[in-house]
Amino acid sequence: MQHTISQRFFFDAAHTLRREIEAEGSRRVHGHTYHAEVALTGACDPATGMVLDLGLLRQGLERVRAQLDHHMLDDVPGLGPPTLENLCVFIARALPDELRWRASRVRVWREALGDGCTLDLPASTQAP
Ligand SMILES: Nc1nc2c(c(=O)[nH]1)N=C([C@H](O)[C@H](O)COP(=O)(O)OP(=O)(O)OP(=O)(O)O)CN2
Numbered sequence: 001m002q003h004t005i006s007q008r009f010f011f012d013a014a015h016t017l018r019r020e021i022e023a024e025g026s027r028r029v030h031g032h033t034y035h036a037e038v039a040l041t042g043a044c045d046p047a048t049g050m051v052l053d054l055g056l057l058r059q060g061l062e063r064v065r066a067q068l069d070h071h072m073l074d075d076v077p078g079l080g081p082p083t084l085e086n087l088c089v090f091i092a093r094a095l096p097d098e099l100r101w102r103a104s105r106v107r108v109w110r111e112a113l114g115d116g117c118t119l120d121l122p123a124s125t126q127a128p
């Protein structure tokens with residue numbers, strides 16, 4: 001039996017984005033509030049009744065958040081063009097080892113714009 005637990009966090013960050021359409025506004029430095037959710041899938045430990053203590057997930061996500069919150073995403077090493085897709089991959093790769101191998105899904109979205117992206121990770125996760 002497999003359970004999936006998840007934790008959300010948000011971060012505020014600036015970026016620019018080179019685009020073929022609506023290019024003018026995207027090219028100027030501007031900011032968004034991003035929301036992210038990381039899901040871990042695994043068997044429940046009968047002794048604890050947990051897949052993993054959510055406190056450990058929260059601690060791990062705080063370390064990931066610190067690399068993005070109030071940063072200029074264009075300058076974040078290893079991110080690439082600051083799209084929702086690349087943010088999903090970055091977050092998956094930035095997870096501490098003890099979380100990354102259990103990660104099953106990463107979602108990043110912008111409430112204000114109603115856009116979002118989901119990255120589904122293979123069961124025996126090695127970072128994408
Ligand atoms: N596949 C993707 N397409 C687009 C992404 C993305 O992450 N993946 N991102 C954008 C823009 O960043 C997003 O639409 C927001 O637009 P942006 O110019 O960055 O910010 P605005 O506040 O100006 O939003 P508007 O939609 O222009 O109002 C586009 N495509």
Ligand SMILES: [Zn+2]
Pocket residue numbers: 015017026030031032
């Ligand atoms: Zn933008």
